[in-house]
Amino acid sequence: MDKTNNKNEWFKTWFDSPYYSILYKNRSDEEAALFLDNLTTKLDLPDRARVLDLACGKGRHSIYLNKKHFRVVGIDLSNNSIAHAKKYETETLHFETGDMRYFNLSLKFDAIFNLFTSFGYFESLDDNLKVLSNIKGHLLKDGFFVMDYFNAYKVEEALIPHEVKELDGYKFDISKEISNGQIIKTIAFDVEGQPFSFQEKVQLLYDEAINEMLASSGFEILHTFGNYQLDSFNTKSSDRYIVIAKLK
Ligand SMILES: C[S@@+](CC[C@H](N)C(=O)[O-])C[C@H]1O[C@@H](n2cnc3c(N)ncnc32)[C@H](O)[C@@H]1O
Incomplete structure (x- = not known):
């Protein structure tokens, strides 16, 4: 469909x-x-x-x-x-x-x-x-x-550039920056010794x-x-x- x-x-x-x-x-x-x-x-x-x-x-x-x-x-x-x-x-x-x-x-x-x-x-x-x-x-x-x-004003103002969150045994290393009109959040963590990394990119509208x-x-x-x-x-x-x- x-x-x-x-x-x-x-x-x-x-x-x-x-x-x-x-x-x-x-x-x-x-x-x-x-x-x-x-x-x-x-x-x-x-x-x-x-x-x-x-x-x-x-x-x-x-x-x-x-x-x-x-x-x-x-x-x-x-x-x-x-x-x-x-x-x-x-x-x-x-x-x-x-x-x-x-x-x-x-x-x-x-x-x-x-x-x-x-x-x-x-x-x-x-x-x-x-x-x-x-x-x-x-x-x-x-x-x-x-x-x-x-x-978007508050998100920009209150942006935390780096933080670590521990949930369910995972340690998420999170960095945020504003670039090209987007908030880019990089989320890095290990799973059984293997590094993983994802990005969220959301328009700062x-x-x-x-x-x-x-x-x-x-x-x-x-x-x-x-x-x-x-x-x-x-x-x-x-x-x-x-x-x-x-x-x-
Ligand atoms: C921040 S979450 C919010 C989910 C839900 N509205 C809630 O409040 O629990 C954003 C959602 O958008 C969905 N999504 C992202 N891109 C999409 C697209 N192009 N079409 C449909 N859904 C999409 C994701 O899979 C995700 O579930």
Whole structure:
């Protein structure tokens, strides 16, 4: 179903690796639930509304949304994450592997969520536009698109150039730098004496750039927020940049 490309893109391997899951295993499900409670109340989504969780990972948001009686599809590029998520499928919760640039579900949604910085991974900014165009094609006329990105100002300001994290017997040596408009995180560790190294490269997209990209892709911005409690966005203090948009 997907068109894919054969490029050796970092996000195809890193997110699918078991070490990614170990490094990020302490994500808070409570925080995700609180955000979704606030968000779905704000959007006033009716029961059984169709929601697409785009780049759903192992499905933590999708599963919670389905418990809240929404009909949910989760899509992610990682085969391993989708295999895990599929264990939680119900009549109204489905997961599929797919690339956000190319998936085609032949179905339109009341809301499409792209949560927890699941954007900005591409070398070419044109790929961002491909994602937005694909989202447009899957959104009902009055549907909502929600993008939850980091606050680039704060990320830049608070960048920790080097740290070591020990988890499950692995010692992850993490360095971060900003180069070429991307935050580049290098993660090095040993497995049974063998050295491994992965890189995450995420575009440093500021709020204005996100707004412009959405506007030029045919979206109208309805609300912006700076955290999962949905407080106002502030360039200095907010952790997140969260946008609710709809088609113009
Ligand atoms: C930071 S994680 C967030 C996952 C999930 N939204 C969550 O909050 O748990 C980013 C996710 O994006 C997925 N991803 C990366 N590139 C993708 C692409 N081109 N198409 C679809 N999913 C992609 C990764 O596999 C990963 O699961």
